Amino acid sequence: MSASASDPKRAVPASSEGADPQKQSPAFQIEDLHVWFGSRAVLHGISLNIPSHQVTGIIGPSGCGKSTFLRALNRMHEFTPGARVQGRIRLFGDDIYESSGDPILLRRRVGMVFQKSNPFPTMSIQENVLIGLRLAGTRNRELLEERLEEALRMAALWSEVKDRLHAPGTELSGGQQQRLCIARALAVRPEVLLMDEPCSALDPIATAQIESLIRDLGQRYSIVLATHNLQEAGRTADRTAFFLEGRLIEFGSTKKLFTNPSQKQTEDYLTGRFG
Amino acid sequence: MSPQPNPSHPKPHSQKEASNEERADSRHFWIRKVVDRFFQILSILAAIVVISPLLLVFVFLLSSGGSSLTWDFLTQLPKPVGETGGGMANAIVGSCILVSLATLVSTPVGVLGGICVCEYGDARLRAAIRFTADVLNGVPSIIWGIVVYSWVVLRMKTFSGLAGGLALSFIMIPLILRTTEDVIRLVPSAYREAGLALGLRRGQVILHIILATARRGVLTGVLLAAARVAGETAPLLFTAFGNRVWAAHLQEPMAALPLQIFTYAISPYPDWHRQAWAGALVLLALVFFMSIVVRALAKGKSQ
Numbered sequence: 001m002s003a004s005a006s007d008p009k010r011a012v013p014a015s016s017e018g019a020d021p022q023k024q025s026p027a028f029q030i031e032d033l034h035v036w037f038g039s040r041a042v043l044h045g046i047s048l049n050i051p052s053h054q055v056t057g058i059i060g061p062s063g064c065g066k067s068t069f070l071r072a073l074n075r076m077h078e079f080t081p082g083a084r085v086q087g088r089i090r091l092f093g094d095d096i097y098e099s100s101g102d103p104i105l106l107r108r109r110v111g112m113v114f115q116k117s118n119p120f121p122t123m124s125i126q127e128n129v130l131i132g133l134r135l136a137g138t139r140n141r142e143l144l145e146e147r148l149e150e151a152l153r154m155a156a157l158w159s160e161v162k163d164r165l166h167a168p169g170t171e172l173s174g175g176q177q178q179r180l181c182i183a184r185a186l187a188v189r190p191e192v193l194l195m196d197e198p199c200s201a202l203d204p205i206a207t208a209q210i211e212s213l214i215r216d217l218g219q220r221y222s223i224v225l226a227t228h229n230l231q232e233a234g235r236t237a238d239r240t241a242f243f244l245e246g247r248l249i250e251f252g253s254t255k256k257l258f259t260n261p262s263q264k265q266t267e268d269y270l271t272g273r274f275g
Numbered sequence: 276m277s278p279q280p281n282p283s284h285p286k287p288h289s290q291k292e293a294s295n296e297e298r299a300d301s302r303h304f305w306i307r308k309v310v311d312r313f314f315q316i317l318s319i320l321a322a323i324v325v326i327s328p329l330l331l332v333f334v335f336l337l338s339s340g341g342s343s344l345t346w347d348f349l350t351q352l353p354k355p356v357g358e359t360g361g362g363m364a365n366a367i368v369g370s371c372i373l374v375s376l377a378t379l380v381s382t383p384v385g386v387l388g389g390i391c392v393c394e395y396g397d398a399r400l401r402a403a404i405r406f407t408a409d410v411l412n413g414v415p416s417i418i419w420g421i422v423v424y425s426w427v428v429l430r431m432k433t434f435s436g437l438a439g440g441l442a443l444s445f446i447m448i449p450l451i452l453r454t455t456e457d458v459i460r461l462v463p464s465a466y467r468e469a470g471l472a473l474g475l476r477r478g479q480v481i482l483h484i485i486l487a488t489a490r491r492g493v494l495t496g497v498l499l500a501a502a503r504v505a506g507e508t509a510p511l512l513f514t515a516f517g518n519r520v521w522a523a524h525l526q527e528p529m530a531a532l533p534l535q536i537f538t539y540a541i542s543p544y545p546d547w548h549r550q551a552w553a554g555a556l557v558l559l560a561l562v563f564f565m566s567i568v569v570r571a572l573a574k575g576k577s578q
Contacts, residue, residue: 074472108474118465122487132473135483188474
């Protein structure tokens with residue numbers, strides 16, 4: 001962790017031109033977002049501003065639409081047969097569902113980390129981190145090496161793997177693999193990082209490492225963290241949104257939401273009355 | 276990912292550390308033990324039935340053709356009728372050329388087809404392609420011989436190695452398509468999603484991630500298909516046709532081991548019969564060798 005904090009080459013994510021990248025302008029402005037799978041509505045009109053350079057937690061019971069919500073933010077639903085998305089989502093002002101927009105470019109701005117770590121099994125640690133840049137056409141070796149170290153440092157993995165960058169990524173432990181996936185997502189310098197229950201398959205020590213990493217990264221990136229683990233949201237998120245059955249029930253600072261929720265349903269969920 | 280302890284299952288104790296008397300007392304224990312042993316014996320018998328034909332064939336071929344399997348047999352052309360000696364060098368090389376040609380033609384088509392079935396197109400198209408491949412897999416191989424005969428041989432006005440390779444490739448395509456599809460389906464969708472979420476194009480994900488992950492499986496499928504057609508005789512009868520001398524190029528009739536074996540086996544000459552046995556031995560060795568390569572590939576996968 002300390003390595004990344006002291007690294008001078010640490011990246012500042014590119015931001016959309018014009019807008020002030022600091023705290024004021026929201027990363028995502030979401031208006032009336034609906035998602036259907038076939039005839040089944042999963043999200044019923046979510047409106048929410050996700051602040052930049054903060055960690056936004058999404059909590060709620062299984063099936064409340066957390067993952068569906070995240071996947072709408074980088075247009076991953078386009079590969080799900082029968083999925084339909086309606087509503088408007090702006091990323092730093094740009095409408096991401098605009099017909100002229102290329103989802104490929106969007107996904108380079110919006111990175112994603114999944115529930116189960118998934119380093120590419122045929123690639124080494126180094127290849128895993130650099131695949132996004134390489135296939136986007138970056139050939140410059142110096143730049144690639146620089147980005148490799150930068151991404152691994154930011155993911156707090158550099159010191160553990162710097163002597164075996166050519167080892168297969170799948171040789172790492174579960175927590176290291178997940179950090180490798182974070183490094184892989186960071187290497188293309190996204191502006192936002194979506195994390196879909198990144199710790200749910202990890203042991204407590206690896207979880208603590210990733211959570212501390214998320215808090216660090218939250219200073220530089222806008223992070224959206226979906227989790228069904230309330231403590232995790234409490235420990236890492238600056239702001240928290242509570243979803244229930246495809247609706248946004250409450251959104252506010254984590255402290256306020258956990259200690260003094262304004263909605264009865266939120267309170268019931270937090271006190272374990274359901275979910 | 277994380278290893279979950281499963282406290283619900285009692286740990287299987289080895290006989291030494293378990294309290295033996297307690298278990299032996301229960302009648303269920305003995306019944307289970309007998310049933311267990313019975314199934315063990317049954318499955319061992321089944322395994323023997325599976326393995327023994329291979330051993331029998333090997334022993335039989337070795338005893339009938341082993342003596343004719345000389346250096347001359349591997350390096351010489353067939354002698355004219357009536358003379359003893361000579362070999363099947365042209366047929367061995369011809370078979371290698373035909374199978375390579377068929378592999379070259381069928382691999383891109385089969386692999387791309389398999390990718391198409393898994394990754395592109397709507398469900399109905401995919402089902403249609405898969406069904407077609409299954410039907411094609413069931414088409415008797417002589418049909419391919421006739422088809423290629425009427426399409427290629429009649430048009431070129433000559434039997435040729437080209438036609439033979441094409442006939443074999445028609446058999447290989449659906450085999451390769453189906454195995455490619457199967458191994459691509461085994462690639463967890465998590466990798467596909469991770470690639471897409473990184474901003475890779477769909478083609479890049481398929482080529483660099485999915486196909487890379489499944490490459491050993493694809494290669495195994497190609498080799499198995501090649502091994503399968505290496506022994507095909509019927510589709511070559513009126514395409515490659517066979518040749519008693521070297522074929523100068525692909526537009527000439529070409530010798531192949533199965534054809535040569537067929538011709539020699541139905542001949543009236545005892546010397547040719549022996550050579551047919553030797554040829555069969557070489558053919559089997561070739562296929563066996565390919566299977567060993569396949570095994571090695573499949574093993575390397577887990578390494």
